[in-house]
Amino acid sequence: MMERGKISGLQMAILLYPTIIATAILLVPAISGKFAEQDMWLSPIWASLAGFLTVYIALLLHNHYPELTIMQYSGKIIGFIPGKIVGLGLLFYLLHTNGVVLREYGEFVVGNFLPSTPIIVITGSMAFVCALSVRGGLEVMARSAQIFIPVFMTLFLVIILLLFPELRPANIFPVMDDGITPSIKGAIVPSQWFTEFFLIIFMLPYLRTKEKRMTWGMLSVVAVMITLVITNLFSLLLFGDITSKFTYPVMSAARYIDVADFLQHVESIVMAIWVVGVFIKVSVFYYAIVIGTAQWLHLSDYRPIVFPIGLLLIIFSTWVAASLQELSHFLSTVWPFYALVFQLVLPVLLLLVAMMRKKAAENDN
Amino acid sequence: MIWRNRRKKGKTGKQKALKPSKQEQDTLFKHITENEDQLRMIYQDCSDVIFHAFTIGGNHQALLLYIDGLSNTEEIDDSVLSPLMTATESDQEQQVDTLIKNKVAVTDTKEVHTFSDCVQAISAGKPVILADKSSTGLSLGLSKWEKRAVESPEAEKVVRGPREGFVETLSVNTSMLRRRIRSPKLKIQSIEVGRYTKTSVMITYVEGLADNTLIEEVTTRLNRIDIDGVLESGVIEEFIEDDPYSPFPQVLATERPDIVTSSLLEGRVTILVDGTPFSLVVPITLYSLLQSNEDYYRRFLMSTATRWLRYLFLVIALLLPSLYVALLTYHQEMIPTSLLISMAASREQVPFPALVEVLLMEVTFEALREAGVRLPKQVGSAVSIVGALVIGEAAVSAGIVSAPMVIVVAITGIASFTIPRYSTAFAIRMLRFPMILLAATLGLLGIMLGVITIIVHLATLRSFGVPYLSPMAPMHFYEMKDTMIRAPWWKLNKRPRLTGKYNKYRQSSGQKPDPIRGEE
Numbered sequence: 001m002m003e004r005g006k007i008s009g010l011q012m013a014i015l016l017y018p019t020i021i022a023t024a025i026l027l028v029p030a031i032s033g034k035f036a037e038q039d040m041w042l043s044p045i046w047a048s049l050a051g052f053l054t055v056y057i058a059l060l061l062h063n064h065y066p067e068l069t070i071m072q073y074s075g076k077i078i079g080f081i082p083g084k085i086v087g088l089g090l091l092f093y094l095l096h097t098n099g100v101v102l103r104e105y106g107e108f109v110v111g112n113f114l115p116s117t118p119i120i121v122i123t124g125s126m127a128f129v130c131a132l133s134v135r136g137g138l139e140v141m142a143r144s145a146q147i148f149i150p151v152f153m154t155l156f157l158v159i160i161l162l163l164f165p166e167l168r169p170a171n172i173f174p175v176m177d178d179g180i181t182p183s184i185k186g187a188i189v190p191s192q193w194f195t196e197f198f199l200i201i202f203m204l205p206y207l208r209t210k211e212k213r214m215t216w217g218m219l220s221v222v223a224v225m226i227t228l229v230i231t232n233l234f235s236l237l238l239f240g241d242i243t244s245k246f247t248y249p250v251m252s253a254a255r256y257i258d259v260a261d262f263l264q265h266v267e268s269i270v271m272a273i274w275v276v277g278v279f280i281k282v283s284v285f286y287y288a289i290v291i292g293t294a295q296w297l298h299l300s301d302y303r304p305i306v307f308p309i310g311l312l313l314i315i316f317s318t319w320v321a322a323s324l325q326e327l328s329h330f331l332s333t334v335w336p337f338y339a340l341v342f343q344l345v346l347p348v349l350l351l352l353v354a355m356m357r358k359k360a361a362e363n364d365n
Numbered sequence: 366m367i368w369r370n371r372r373k374k375g376k377t378g379k380q381k382a383l384k385p386s387k388q389e390q391d392t393l394f395k396h397i398t399e400n401e402d403q404l405r406m407i408y409q410d411c412s413d414v415i416f417h418a419f420t421i422g423g424n425h426q427a428l429l430l431y432i433d434g435l436s437n438t439e440e441i442d443d444s445v446l447s448p449l450m451t452a453t454e455s456d457q458e459q460q461v462d463t464l465i466k467n468k469v470a471v472t473d474t475k476e477v478h479t480f481s482d483c484v485q486a487i488s489a490g491k492p493v494i495l496a497d498k499s500s501t502g503l504s505l506g507l508s509k510w511e512k513r514a515v516e517s518p519e520a521e522k523v524v525r526g527p528r529e530g531f532v533e534t535l536s537v538n539t540s541m542l543r544r545r546i547r548s549p550k551l552k553i554q555s556i557e558v559g560r561y562t563k564t565s566v567m568i569t570y571v572e573g574l575a576d577n578t579l580i581e582e583v584t585t586r587l588n589r590i591d592i593d594g595v596l597e598s599g600v601i602e603e604f605i606e607d608d609p610y611s612p613f614p615q616v617l618a619t620e621r622p623d624i625v626t627s628s629l630l631e632g633r634v635t636i637l638v639d640g641t642p643f644s645l646v647v648p649i650t651l652y653s654l655l656q657s658n659e660d661y662y663r664r665f666l667m668s669t670a671t672r673w674l675r676y677l678f679l680v681i682a683l684l685l686p687s688l689y690v691a692l693l694t695y696h697q698e699m700i701p702t703s704l705l706i707s708m709a710a711s712r713e714q715v716p717f718p719a720l721v722e723v724l725l726m727e728v729t730f731e732a733l734r735e736a737g738v739r740l741p742k743q744v745g746s747a748v749s750i751v752g753a754l755v756i757g758e759a760a761v762s763a764g765i766v767s768a769p770m771v772i773v774v775a776i777t778g779i780a781s782f783t784i785p786r787y788s789t790a791f792a793i794r795m796l797r798f799p800m801i802l803l804a805a806t807l808g809l810l811g812i813m814l815g816v817i818t819i820i821v822h823l824a825t826l827r828s829f830g831v832p833y834l835s836p837m838a839p840m841h842f843y844e845m846k847d848t849m850i851r852a853p854w855w856k857l858n859k860r861p862r863l864t865g866k867y868n869k870y871r872q873s874s875g876q877k878p879d880p881i882r883g884e885e
Contacts, residue, residue, distance in 0.1 A: 114810065122807075126814070
């Protein structure tokens, strides 16, 4: 067994929650707002359907091969060579996406807080910290997430409470003026964040108890949905139509906080908290890459390849795009389809083949 | 070749030291003169070993051996020498061994057959009697040496709670535990550590509460130690830790018997070491290091509030100086304008950037603290006056540091002393310096990265198999009762899960005091 640690269902949910939220909370309000306007708070609800579907498919696949991850059972389902090819593609996708996430983080920090710091310092330091936690294994990642997430959620709630005086409830009307279509359009890109729940595939074999894994997976999706609905709703009530004009509406919202002329300009604190979320997100992707690579190459231990892959990760974060503009263009055009293929279509196809194989085997008997 | 020979030599040397030399293993001779010669050779140039030759009842030759200052000489005279020397004719009929046994009025006697047993008994302060025509000696439990009186522990003071602390003598310490836990389930196993010091180390646990694998693990880790001598339990601590490179202590060192007692009752194992008042408790968690024994003696509401105060000041002790640097260097906008103006005004004269200022002051503070620990009482006041000048008004008026800086350093210093365990406070204080450097290079982001690294490290740590951050991560809601808050005693019905799972319940439930129930 490569991974010796075992995690609980709650720990899995706690790891998955920031994996989705960390970048979604920054970017989703603007994207949903662009298409759905005043109905943007409904979009995460539609988008979450993709999340439920992904988790359900991952669990069905997992039921076929309870001890294995996708890297191992893809070979069993579609044959050795095709399985390896699919595995390689998946690894490349994960590495690429993680590079994108790391770059988004770097661009955000450099653009908003440390304008004269080279971006490689920001991404490199984050990759190093993530490498430390990945090296510790799934158990260590889950435990650090358990320490951070309560703090993360508490501060999220505090910020929301502090924003209450600034809200204009009238911004929400008219609800569903053009029917349901705009809010569904606003859900298309965000649904790709929900398909990131596909990473559950890499955690399921290492759960301590097999009961309730469905519950915890689904609860995690629900938690993400609620958080995004709240985020979108507050952006809408605060900014109204102009939400989509901001790159990072939540960060701009934090600038509105002003309590008794004392507690103000808290966006640095928001950034600091958000860094924790990014840390978990990058770590979870990173872990999937490392354990996937180790399984793809049939290594006996994944620890030796953690730091080399970290280096690759930093390089990918530099290579994915030349500038922030190019990056956001990539994110809004190519990436949704790219992600859909690997995070939803691929598991669905694997599941279909696996089911057909099982049927065929039953018929043979 | 030379290298190879040397290595071989080193190996044999090691084996020699490990095993007692062949001469000592020889069984005792029949003739007293041979025995005496052999023992005199073993104790060559040991002027404190007393060889007292005498005759039993004027007939049998005998020899009494003991080390001056380790044995009770009055008792030897009264209950050993005088009955034996005045043995009458009728006694002479008996064998000399039985005669000695019948005449000597000492409770703890033991037969010795070999020279190594002899040496062991004598080193432990037990006099040995050897008689002619007998290859069996008798060791007498008459050890007695100067002991320090039981005093209140200096490093762990309490307002309410027992005032006695452990001392350097092992038997006194075990008696203190035995007085607190009178059940025979309290087990005290003894082993010897140290090639030369032969220090006795006691593994203490309560049978049925402590995990058997834990006891085995402690025993194997202790047996693995092969060193010249154990000077203090800190030496043992470094040999049995899970992660030797961590700045955080993974063993609780305490000189308070009440802390040891409560740990034993939670299913933990305690290691008592001869020659030091500090005993080691394993396994521990970070939260148990942040708790004071007094938390359990005070009213629970106050204890909960104190605990939260301690958690808050833990964060302050770790982060306040680095937050100051980060805010002044990168995030000035977060400081309210009026405060920023006054801070800028006080920093105007200071020639250093915030980082240098903070490092200067923090290092000075650490130096003062270190000097204060070792200070002779007579010069104490002098240093504290100088210290107050260095970190205080004079430094500010000289324009070397700013006034807010002095406040920051002072609060940080106080904060680090609110942590009840000295070793934990030390770890936090040392980690402050890398945090300051991170804050100076990356601002709040650097602080966050530092905090993440520390948490990841804490999440990897284990103390004898128990996760260091439990019960927060992995999370056990029931045990939050004794970490996030201090629930009243009648609510703490279960032992901590990871150490006391064999015997879950420590008291019966439903003991909440209620005046109505009293009237029934």
